[in-house]
Amino acid sequence: MNIKKDIAISDSGFVFDPTTGESYSLNPLGVEILTLLKDGDDQKEITNFVLQKYEVDSDTFENNYYDFLNMLKQFNLTEPQA
Amino acid sequence: MKKKKIVVAVTGLNNTDNPGPGVPVIRGIRESKEFDARIIGLAYENLEPGIYMKEIVDKAYQIPYPSSGSDTLMERLAYINSVENIDVLIPNFDAELFTFMKSEDKLKEMGISTFLPTSEQLEERQKSNLPAYGKKYGIKVPYSKDITSHWDIQVIKNEFQYPVLVKGKFYDAYIAYNDEQVSNHFNRISAKWGLPIIIQEFIRGTEVNVVALGDGKGNTIGAVPMRKQYITDKGKGWGGITLSDKNMLKITTDLISKTKWRGGMELEMIKTVNNDYYMIEINPRIPAWVYLAVGAGQNIPEALVKLALGMNVEPYKSYEVGKMFIRYSYDLIGDIQQFEKLSINGEL
Numbered sequence: 001m002n003i004k005k006d007i008a009i010s011d012s013g014f015v016f017d018p019t020t021g022e023s024y025s026l027n028p029l030g031v032e033i034l035t036l037l038k039d040g041d042d043q044k045e046i047t048n049f050v051l052q053k054y055e056v057d058s059d060t061f062e063n064n065y066y067d068f069l070n071m072l073k074q075f076n077l078t079e080p081q082a
Numbered sequence: 083m084k085k086k087k088i089v090v091a092v093t094g095l096n097n098t099d100n101p102g103p104g105v106p107v108i109r110g111i112r113e114s115k116e117f118d119a120r121i122i123g124l125a126y127e128n129l130e131p132g133i134y135m136k137e138i139v140d141k142a143y144q145i146p147y148p149s150s151g152s153d154t155l156m157e158r159l160a161y162i163n164s165v166e167n168i169d170v171l172i173p174n175f176d177a178e179l180f181t182f183m184k185s186e187d188k189l190k191e192m193g194i195s196t197f198l199p200t201s202e203q204l205e206e207r208q209k210s211n212l213p214a215y216g217k218k219y220g221i222k223v224p225y226s227k228d229i230t231s232h233w234d235i236q237v238i239k240n241e242f243q244y245p246v247l248v249k250g251k252f253y254d255a256y257i258a259y260n261d262e263q264v265s266n267h268f269n270r271i272s273a274k275w276g277l278p279i280i281i282q283e284f285i286r287g288t289e290v291n292v293v294a295l296g297d298g299k300g301n302t303i304g305a306v307p308m309r310k311q312y313i314t315d316k317g318k319g320w321g322g323i324t325l326s327d328k329n330m331l332k333i334t335t336d337l338i339s340k341t342k343w344r345g346g347m348e349l350e351m352i353k354t355v356n357n358d359y360y361m362i363e364i365n366p367r368i369p370a371w372v373y374l375a376v377g378a379g380q381n382i383p384e385a386l387v388k389l390a391l392g393m394n395v396e397p398y399k400s401y402e403v404g405k406m407f408i409r410y411s412y413d414l415i416g417d418i419q420q421f422e423k424l425s426i427n428g429e430l
Contacts (some may be wrong), residue, residue: 008404011338018326018403020288021309 085118094174095132106373110383197390204404228278250275298344306375
């Protein structure tokens with residue numbers, strides 16, 4: 001999944017989409033994952049990063065990760081699929 | 083650099099819940115690094131707030147409504163000009179534009195410059211001509227039909243699916259979900275703005291707008307896209323944010339290039355979920371939210387004054403994305419003597 005290139009992500013968790021003018025708030029983990037996605041990391045890399053840094057099992061993370069991706073799609077923060 | 087002293091007359095001082103562009107236009111001109119402007123406010127009503135804003139308007143004069151005829155208006159302007167020596171006049175209401183355009187030569191003889199669209203440009207973008215306009219200039223517009231009577235509602239009924247938009251020639255637009263609502267809105271709008279009434283296909287999506295300035299030769303001098311973030315029950319933007327939207331800018335520059343648009347304009351579009359853009363209205367003047375463009379780095383009112391004065395104007399190349407405007411109301415305290423002066427002498 002490709003995140004829109006011009007999305008602005010602030011350390012505070014504020015996310016701004018300059019093409020629509022919409023803004024969103026993320027918790028610190030959301031910021032980390034969105035930043036990794038924007039940098040082009042794939043699911044495996046992101047999963048490894050989170051499992052190493054936080055106390056969470058891979059199934060729980062995977063469920064939440066897909067929910068998060070769906071939310072990004074729903075809010076049009078992803079590039080349309082080719 | 084020493085600022086050039088000029089006198090600019092501006093209408094649209096109604097900074098009310100249906101705000102005119104006068105006050106934000108003046109704020110732009112006041113912030114000019116090139117002009118030291120004396121601002122003459124031209125008001126139709128005694129309680130237009132701009133009249134009483136000392137830092138905005140240096141002197142205000144009442145002028146007659148365009149409906150009283152262009153001769154009466156020109157006579158009044160001749161008097162005001164004899165006192166003030168106006169360099170540039172910026173009309174800000176749709177309904178007065180035609181009168182000022184028709185009088186452009188007379189104004190020029192008085193030494194007053196304007197920078198307005200041509201009659202043809204004004205006429206062909208009328209709401210009732212929008213379908214033909216879209217076809218001519220290759221832009222998507224919602225399907226629409228003019229009606230002049232209740233009977234027409236039945237005649238065109240099969241051409242539309244509910245909901246539809248019911249619009250006045252100059253102002254007002256309401257959404258209708260059935261024949262009865264169309265009929266009610268027809269009565270309400272026609273009583274205020276006359277006929278025809280425009281029935282327009284309702285396009286689902288986000289309303290986005292562009293303020294732009296054309297130099298009359300096909301060049302876009304400035305253009306800033308915006309999305310309203312807060313809309314009042316009158317449909318007026320009470321907050322907005324500048325966008326980074328190349329499609330909107332391309333639609334704007336293409337249109338200005340093809341029409342050789344002269345003057346300020348506002349493009350109102352609907353952006354659908356499929357990223358299609360439908361033009362729903364083209365306003366032939368600067369909009370009331372123009373100060374957002376000034377805040378984002380494009381002083382469109384100042385550029386318009388320069389064009390009116392025949393000066394060379396370099397097109398703006400960029401603006402800041404994510405600049406916001408938040409409109410607010412504020413109570414000015416005035417004296418009955420001010421109101422008296424304006425009512426009796428027609429000036430303040």
